[in-house]
Amino acid sequence: MTDTDLSARPRRRDAQQNRQSILDAARRALAHDPQASVGVIAQDAGLSRRALYGHFEDRDSIIRELVASGAQxxxxxxxxxxxxxxxxxxxQLAARLWSDAAHVQVAAAIALDDAHIDDTAAALAPLRRRVVEIVRSGQERDELRTDIAAPTLARLIEEAARGAITRVDAGSPDAQALAVKAVMSIAGLSWRESVALLAQHPELIGDAS
Known part of the structure; x- marks a missing residue:
């Protein structure tokens, strides 16, 4: 192994750390100001704009990577x-997704807005397939409403979750329960059934496991 090989490793590590610092800074900056500029993000990361552009082509490319990591x-x-x-x-799915998204609600809202929803939808393909599987199974067991085809109902559930993440105040003590109830209502449960389900499974609220 040559000295050049050894010196290249720290440079690669530094580049990876800088890239992650930019993404972390973008989350913080966007949480404070959804319109935060590249300059603000670079400053928060402790880098120059030129250094930032060495990792990302523009602001949208930063957001796309945030979307991809969040989607994963x-x-x-x-x-x-x-x-x-x-x-x-x-x-469970609604509660855990809410718990995860609530910590980065502004970034999640940006990922789910109309300007980025196509990229987000593609990145969330495995999640969307899982929702369809759950809905189809629930319809077969007569646990969920059957007046709407499974793919359509899954999409409506997805839209309900999207609305909760982008519109409900994450600081509200009842926010997570409201998000779960919104999803369950679209799925066909009455508000009484949703309340009963949460009462039977109190571990759902606050569940991020």
């Missing part, structure tokens, strides 16, 4: 939902 977290959460009861599975 959501996909991983969906893959962990294994409960057979479709009602409980949807409630």
């Amino acid at each position: 977290r959501f996909n991983d959460i969906a893959a962990q939902i294994e409960t057979e009861d479709a009602r409980l599975a949807l409630a």
Whole structure:
């Protein structure tokens, strides 16, 4: 191994650290100001604009990477939902996604706005497939409403979750329960059934496992 090979490793590590610093800075800056500029993000990361542009072409490319990393977290959460009861599975999914998104609500809202929703939808393909699977299973077991085809109902559930993430105040003590109830209502449960489900499974609220 040559000296050149050894010296290249620290440079690669530095480049990876700088790239991650930019992404972390972007999350912080966007949480403070959804219109935060590249200059603000670079300053927060402790880098020059020129150094930032060495890693990202523009502001949109930073947001796209934030979307991709956030989508991967959501996909991983969906893959962990294994409960057979479709009602409980949807409630778990909604609760865990809300818990994850609430920490970065502004970034999540940007990812879900009309300007970026196409990229977000593509990145969330595994999550969307899992929701369809849960809905279809629930309809077959007569646990969820059957007057709407599974793919359409799954999309409506997705829109309800999107609305909760982007519109509900994450600081509200009832925000997570409201997000779960919104999803369950679209899925066909009455408000009394949703309240009963949450009462039977109090671990859902605050659940981020």
